[in-house]
Amino acid sequence: MPDLSFCGLLKNRTAMAKLPIIIAPDPRLKITATLVDKVDNAVRKFMDDLLDTMYAAPGIGLAAPQVGVAKRILVIDLAQKDSPPAPLQIVNPELIWTSEEFESNEEGCLSLPDQYAEIKRPKSARIRYLDQQNVDRELEATGMLAACLQHEMDHLDGRLFVDHLSRLKRDMILRKLSKLDHSDGNDHHRTMSTV
Ligand SMILES: [Zn+2]
Numbered sequence: 001m002p003d004l005s006f007c008g009l010l011k012n013r014t015a016m017a018k019l020p021i022i023i024a025p026d027p028r029l030k031i032t033a034t035l036v037d038k039v040d041n042a043v044r045k046f047m048d049d050l051l052d053t054m055y056a057a058p059g060i061g062l063a064a065p066q067v068g069v070a071k072r073i074l075v076i077d078l079a080q081k082d083s084p085p086a087p088l089q090i091v092n093p094e095l096i097w098t099s100e101e102f103e104s105n106e107e108g109c110l111s112l113p114d115q116y117a118e119i120k121r122p123k124s125a126r127i128r129y130l131d132q133q134n135v136d137r138e139l140e141a142t143g144m145l146a147a148c149l150q151h152e153m154d155h156l157d158g159r160l161f162v163d164h165l166s167r168l169k170r171d172m173i174l175r176k177l178s179k180l181d182h183s184d185g186n187d188h189h190r191t192m193s194t195v
Contacts (some may be wrong), residue, residue, distance in 0.1 A: 018049040019067040030158040033070045039134035047089045050075045059110045061148045063155035074152040091130040098122035105147045107161045115173045119164050
């Protein structure tokens with residue numbers, strides 16, 4: 001079983017975080033994001049900011065609701081440290097197939113700093129989405145990418161990885177987070193989210 005922490009994996013990249021990341025519990029993480037009409041320059045600019053924010057955190061996936069934007073947009077980069085960046089910019093993703101086989105992976109999230117749990121999801125998934133040129137595309141993913149995609153797509157429907165846990169475990173994690181001192185801002189949490 002691979003040990004993966006999706007939004008919290010250290011990427012060792014240097015970039016400025018442009019957008020503040022929302023920490024749970026927060027009602028803005030519970031919304032259902034709306035479809036993007038068209039991938040235009042404004043959406044492309046936002047996706048670049050989202051990527052910069054993700055690299056700076058550092059993380060390997062980030063969804064628009066995590067920075068307070070209720071749109072169906074997410075970015076992912078699973079490139080290994082010291083490899084060139086390989087960003088995926090995904091708009092209006094739709095799950096069109098998932099495998100019957102499931103897999104458990106350890107997940108973390110930039111919106112739940114320092115919290116990790118084993119989450120079981122379909123091992124493979126196929127999605128349809130719009131790319132940064134507003135072109136319809138399909139992508140079939142397995143393993144880490146499939147899990148990361150499903151994790152980020154959950155954010156678009158107001159679901160966090162802890163929502164896949166028992167109520168007891170979820171409440172324990174959220175209680176811990178609400179007791180954290182937020183007074184020194186997000187930088188504190190971003191530092192803590194590195195693994
Ligand atoms: Zn997340």
